Amino acid sequence: MKYLEWRINGFLEAVNFCRFFDLGYNGNRFTWERCRNTQNWVLERLNRALATRDWQNNFPNAKVFPVESASSDHAGIFLTLGVNVICYAAKPFWFENFWMKEIDIKQAVQTTWEHGKGQPIAEMIKSCVAYLLEWGKNKKQQFKAKLKQAKAQMTRYRNSSNPYHLQSFNSAKEAHLQALEQQNIYWKQRAKQHG
The missing domain is CATH 1.20.58 (Methane Monooxygenase Hydroxylase; Chain G, domain 1)
Structure with missing residues (x-):
C-alpha cells in the first residue's frame, strides 16, 4: 500500500472509530482554487469540521463558514456555536x-x-x-x-x-x-x- 493511501485510510479509520461526521458548510463550498479562468481551473473543498452526534446535540446551532484570506488562495473555516455570550x-x-x-x-x-x-x-x-x-x-x-x-x-x-x-x-x-x-x-x- 502506498504511503499516502495508508495515511488517508488511517485518517478515515480514526474518523469512523470516533463516529465523526461532517458538519457541512454555509457559503461557498470550495476552500481552495487554482488557475482561475483557465482550462486548468481547479476548485476543491479541503477543510471540514467534524463532530459527534453528542457534540451536535450540545451545540445544535453550530455552523461552519469559509474565512477568506487576503494573502492566500486557500480559505480557512470558522465554526460558530450559535451561543449568545452576555458581557x-x-x-x-x-x-x-x-x-x-x-x-x-x-x-x-x-x-x-x-x-x-x-x-x-x-x-x-x-x-x-x-x-x-x-x-x-x-x-x-x-x-x-x-x-x-x-x-x-x-x-x-x-x-x-x-x-x-x-x-x-x-x-x-x-x-x-x-x-x-x-x-x-x-x-x-x-x-x-x-x-
Missing part, C-alpha cells in the same frame, strides 16, 4: 488599528479636537473619545457592509467568463481584499489584547 463589563476605549486604513481618520480627530478647544484637556480627550467611538462604530459597520457586498458580487460573477463579469469580479475582489485587510488588522489587535 456586563464596561468596554474601555482603545484606538482601533484598522482606523488607520480609513482616509478620513485625520480629519475626524482634528475636527473633534478643534471643537473642544478652550476646554480643559481632560474634557477635550473625553469629547474626542466619544466622537471616535461613534465614528469607529460606523466605520466598522461600513467595512462589514463592504465585505458582504464584495462577497456577493464575487459570488454572482465567480463562474462567468464574460469579459464584463470578469472585470466586475476583479473589482469586487480588490474591494474584498481591502476589507479583509481591515478585518485582519481588527482581529490581530484583539488577539494581542486577549492573548
Whole structure:
C-alpha cells in the first residue's frame, strides 16, 4: 500500500472509530482554487469540521463558514456555536488599528479636537473619545457592509467568463481584499489584547 493511501485510510479509520461526521458548510463550498479562468481551473473543498452526534446535540446551532484570506488562495473555516455570550463589563476605549486604513481618520480627530478647544484637556480627550467611538462604530459597520457586498458580487460573477463579469469580479475582489485587510488588522489587535 502506498504511503499516502495508508495515511488517508488511517485518517478515515480514526474518523469512523470516533463516529465523526461532517458538519457541512454555509457559503461557498470550495476552500481552495487554482488557475482561475483557465482550462486548468481547479476548485476543491479541503477543510471540514467534524463532530459527534453528542457534540451536535450540545451545540445544535453550530455552523461552519469559509474565512477568506487576503494573502492566500486557500480559505480557512470558522465554526460558530450559535451561543449568545452576555458581557456586563464596561468596554474601555482603545484606538482601533484598522482606523488607520480609513482616509478620513485625520480629519475626524482634528475636527473633534478643534471643537473642544478652550476646554480643559481632560474634557477635550473625553469629547474626542466619544466622537471616535461613534465614528469607529460606523466605520466598522461600513467595512462589514463592504465585505458582504464584495462577497456577493464575487459570488454572482465567480463562474462567468464574460469579459464584463470578469472585470466586475476583479473589482469586487480588490474591494474584498481591502476589507479583509481591515478585518485582519481588527482581529490581530484583539488577539494581542486577549492573548
